[in-house]
Amino acid sequence: MGILVSCRSISKSYSSRPLFKDITFGIEDGQRIGLIGPNGSGKSTLLKILAGAVEADDGEMVTRRNLRVVYMEQQDIFPMEKTIAEVVKDAVAQVPFAKHETEASIDTTLAKMKFPDTAATVRSLSGGWRKRLALACALVQQPELLLLDEPTNHLDLPGVIWLEQFLQSSNFPFVLVSHDRVFLENVTNRVIELNATYPQGFLSTKGNYSQFLIMREGQLTAQQNMQQALASQVRREIAWLQRGARARQTKSRKRIQDAGKLIDELADMKERNSLASAQIKIGFDASGRKTKELLRAKAISKSYSGRPLFKNLDIVLTSGSRLGLIGPNGSGKTTLIKLITGQIQPDQGTIDRATDLKVVLFDQNKEELDLTKTLKESLSPTSESVMYRGKAMHITAWAKKFLFRPDQLHLTINYLSGGERARIQIANLMLKSADILILDEPTNDLDIPSLEVLEQSLLDFPGSIVIVSHDRMLLSSVSGTILALDGSGQANYFADYEQYEDLSQSVESDARKQTNNGQSNTKNSKSRSLSTAEKKRLDSIQAEIEDAESLVLQLESVMGQSNIASDYDQLKELTAKRSEAIKNVETLFKLWEELESRR
Numbered sequence: 067m068g069i070l071v072s073c074r075s076i077s078k079s080y081s082s083r084p085l086f087k088d089i090t091f092g093i094e095d096g097q098r099i100g101l102i103g104p105n106g107s108g109k110s111t112l113l114k115i116l117a118g119a120v121e122a123d124d125g126e127m128v129t130r131r132n133l134r135v136v137y138m139e140q141q142d143i144f145p146m147e148k149t150i151a152e153v154v155k156d157a158v159a160q161v162p163f164a165k166h167e168t169e170a171s172i173d174t175t176l177a178k179m180k181f182p183d184t185a186a187t188v189r190s191l192s193g194g195w196r197k198r199l200a201l202a203c204a205l206v207q208q209p210e211l212l213l214l215d216e217p218t219n220h221l222d223l224p225g226v227i228w229l230e231q232f233l234q235s236s237n238f239p240f241v242l243v244s245h246d247r248v249f250l251e252n253v254t255n256r257v258i259e260l261n262a263t264y265p266q267g268f269l270s271t272k273g274n275y276s277q278f279l280i281m282r283e284g285q286l287t288a289q290q291n292m293q294q295a296l297a298s299q300v301r302r303e304i305a306w307l308q309r310g311a312r313a314r315q316t317k318s319r320k321r322i323q324d325a326g327k328l329i330d331e332l333a334d335m336k337e338r339n340s341l342a343s344a345q346i347k348i349g350f351d352a353s354g355r356k357t358k359e360l361l362r363a364k365a366i367s368k369s370y371s372g373r374p375l376f377k378n379l380d381i382v383l384t385s386g387s388r389l390g391l392i393g394p395n396g397s398g399k400t401t402l403i404k405l406i407t408g409q410i411q412p413d414q415g416t417i418d419r420a421t422d423l424k425v426v427l428f429d430q431n432k433e434e435l436d437l438t439k440t441l442k443e444s445l446s447p448t449s450e451s452v453m454y455r456g457k458a459m460h461i462t463a464w465a466k467k468f469l470f471r472p473d474q475l476h477l478t479i480n481y482l483s484g485g486e487r488a489r490i491q492i493a494n495l496m497l498k499s500a501d502i503l504i505l506d507e508p509t510n511d512l513d514i515p516s517l518e519v520l521e522q523s524l525l526d527f528p529g530s531i532v533i534v535s536h537d538r539m540l541l542s543s544v545s546g547t548i549l550a551l552d553g554s555g556q557a558n559y560f561a562d563y564e565q566y567e568d569l570s571q572s573v574e575s576d577a578r579k580q581t582n583n584g585q586s587n588t589k590n591s592k593s594r595s596l597s598t599a600e601k602k603r604l605d606s607i608q609a610e611i612e613d614a615e616s617l618v619l620q621l622e623s624v625m626g627q628s629n630i631a632s633d634y635d636q637l638k639e640l641t642a643k644r645s646e647a648i649k650n651v652e653t654l655f656k657l658w659e660e661l662e663s664r665r
Contacts, residue, residue: 117137272652489512
């Protein structure tokens with residue numbers, strides 16, 4: 067594979083806050099990279115550096131000659147009155163194509179995006195279709211490397227699945243920032259996590275997200291073992307230093323200097339390992355109501371401009387129930403939320419609520435936040451403390467629960483990232499007691515560690531939950547029941563997200579079979595079949611993978627033994643062997659995937 071981009075020792079800071087320092091990595095042709103990391107680690111900034119929109123403070127970036135890099139930002143800005151075709155034509159004008167190539171590129175791209183009407187104006191498009199238009203503007207430039215910043219944010223679930231399938235079938239390398247774990251699992255073949263907890267400032271692994279999790283766990287375990295070994299060695303060196311002046315005079319001055327370096331190295335490793343365990347502390351407050359049934363909607367219907375959103379729909383919310391609400395944009399999810407909260411009334415049917423019902427809503431648009439206010443004012447407008455579960459907590463301690471530093475308290479909200487703003491909303495939400503907790507796209511802008519904590523806190527919440535999300539892992543983990551709206555008046559219940567997904571895939575598969583009319587057999591016949599030797603290799607490779615993985619586990623087991631964990635030199639040697647063993651597992655996996663795909 068050819069190198070497309072090579073980054074060497076690049077660093078970037080804003081004000082006095084370092085985002086990343088001295089990171090070195092390359093991007094190769096054929097790679098589909100998922101770029102992840104905690105909020106504020108510099109993911110979007112790194113994409114802008116790769117796109118040439120921002121310069122690094124230090125280091126250098128070398129790209130392949132005439133490499134066409136196209137960058138799709140989080141927020142799209144289009145002229146509202148222009149048509150879809152006009153916007154795409156403006157985008158392709160940025161690339162020096164011949165006229166016939168330009169026209170062909172526009173036609174091909176618009177066909178891929180499947181716009182119902184290319185003469186429609188931008189103003190008429192939903193958020194999901196505007197995101198699709200942004201992707202069309204990127205693709206029409208025929209990228210040799212595509213950079214995508216949070217492409218799934220604010221898409222509905224069908225839009226996310228469409229984008230996922232599109233990227234799976236694409237033939238260009240890309241780097242995308244995303245916190246959608248299922249999306250990362252399905253579209254990437256390499257994952258890079260920007261995180262100061264690692265010695266190099268990042269961790270890069272081959273394979274998809276689940277393979278990354280396995281490698282990350284091993285890396286963090288190795289770092290903890292290294293810290294224990296360093297601590298033991300430092301204790302011995304300190305004991306030696308404390309033996310008295312005569313003993314020190316007979317020893318090498320170099321050993322004294324080495325002892326100082328070891329102490330500094332231990333402090334650095336402790337700080338990095340502490341970052342790995344830092345996470346926001348989420349806990350939603352229930353009202354303590356003893357009433358089992360909280361809300362019952364009977365045969366409710368709602369239409370807008372003569373178009374039915376849902377008809378004769380029944381909903382029962384009880385303590386402990388968790389309802390996942392899904393459907394395409396415009397299918398009525400927000401309308402249903404407004405009915406539950408009492409903001410609007412149904413056209414038909416009735417909604418009965420328990421007395422003094424407390425409903426708390428998480429707003430996906432974050433419209434409640436005043437960007438001119440400081441972080442402190444947003445967390446506690448009137449005092450130096452907040453009341454959480456009946457106890458006063460100082461604003462500094464409260465902010466630390468959500469990973470805000472004390473020096474950020476006087477920053478205005480407009481200087482904070484989208485993920486940090488989402489954490490403010492969650493913090494304010496936790497101060498309200500609720501019978502029914504409604505979360506409308508709570509995962510937008512949250513980093514993966516925060517998502518994992520959010521999942522657990524929702525599972526611990528004793529009241530009722532209604533959640534709208536395109537995050538399939540969150541829906542699968544949290545939702546007990548799925549209500550799917552189709553936007554044409556139909557609403558169907560599913561036992562869980564897996565049942566909904568299985569049925570959707572079954573329907574899609576049947577439709578594809580009818581459309582293809584046997585084309586899949588023709589396509590498969592074109593791929594090169596396995597040779598006899600390759601068939602034998604495929605039969606034996608799974609056993610080799612198991613043996614290779616066992617070696618990794620054996621090395622990690624040895625590294626965890628107390629006598630080894632305290633021996634810095636031996637642990638360093640075992641860590642190197644473990645790294646080689648992990649590379650061997652990756653190589654075998656890659657070969658297995660290639661052979662399996664051709665079988």
